[in-house]
Amino acid sequence: MKTKRAKNEADRGRGRPSDIEAGVLQDRLLDAAEQLFAERGFAATPVRRIAEAAGVNPALLHYYFGTKRDLLFAVMDRVLGPMAEAIATMQASGAAPVDDIVRLMTGMAAEHPALPKLVAREVLLSSGETREIFIRDYAPRLGGALPGLLAREQQAGRLSKDIAPGAAALMLLSLCFFPFIARSVSEPHMGVRYDADGIRDYAGQLQKVIAGGMKP
Incomplete structure (x- = not known):
């Protein structure tokens, strides 16, 4: 049976971010969303544009925050x-x-x-x-x-x-x-x-x- 540490290392080996990396990615998404929502408005800001500004895959936005409105409230x-x-x-x-x-x-x-x-x-x-x-x-x-x-x-x-x-x-x-x-x-x-x-x-x-x- 794999230990929790071994499982986490295996997950990271398959591309899952570490806890530190995840925190950095979330901050980048929050920073990008804060700026774009302020400049363009919530309705006029596509999820893909936020992910692009943060330099991440759009799937990560949904993984960390769920919906775009959830992201707004997280911001x-x-x-x-x-x-x-x-x-x-x-x-x-x-x-x-x-x-x-x-x-x-x-x-x-x-x-x-x-x-x-x-x-x-x-x-x-x-x-x-x-x-x-x-x-x-x-x-x-x-x-x-x-x-x-x-x-x-x-x-x-x-x-x-x-x-x-x-x-x-x-x-x-x-x-x-x-x-x-x-x-x-x-x-x-x-x-x-x-x-x-x-x-x-x-x-x-x-x-x-x-x-x-x-x-x-």
């Missing part, structure tokens, strides 16, 4: 899942400084700059299953959680009493994510930089705006 969950967990940690800790929220959101957008545009295209500007699932599974844990966090910051005296928490949450989301949606205009025509230093500078400027308008 979103890769980023939004950890972001929701970070917000949940803030909820449990009893403190959610606005600067930490800004760093969390701009950091996510800097690492995955196509995702804000993807969410805008497939959720905010569209209707259907993707929007419904996003509103059900992600919105309450992401933007929907921010008003409560900001209200608690108000009660602790770290946020101005004149600010409505819901409006403040919407402004934070807009200020953190819209620059990445508008990159095709803001980068060439407004001088906004999207390299690591540029994103850090933007986050710093945003924190100054918040300090002047939201903090007591």
Whole structure:
């Protein structure tokens, strides 16, 4: 009888990727899908085009992710899942400084700059299953959680009493994510930089705006 190790080695000998190789291939598929869904839209992006951009056989996409829609949710969950967990940690800790929220959101957008545009295209500007699932599974844990966090910051005296928490949450989301949606205009025509230093500078400027308008 073959051991598990021997079986795995035999499988790899027949062309099955190792666990490390599989992780790399999945990341390549997720990266390609994130970019193409943001640029072209979900409906206009064929599976074959995603596989081609990732440099893999289309069969691997189905093997790892199932359907194209499953791949779309895997793309979103890769980023939004950890972001929701970070917000949940803030909820449990009893403190959610606005600067930490800004760093969390701009950091996510800097690492995955196509995702804000993807969410805008497939959720905010569209209707259907993707929007419904996003509103059900992600919105309450992401933007929907921010008003409560900001209200608690108000009660602790770290946020101005004149600010409505819901409006403040919407402004934070807009200020953190819209620059990445508008990159095709803001980068060439407004001088906004999207390299690591540029994103850090933007986050710093945003924190100054918040300090002047939201903090007591």
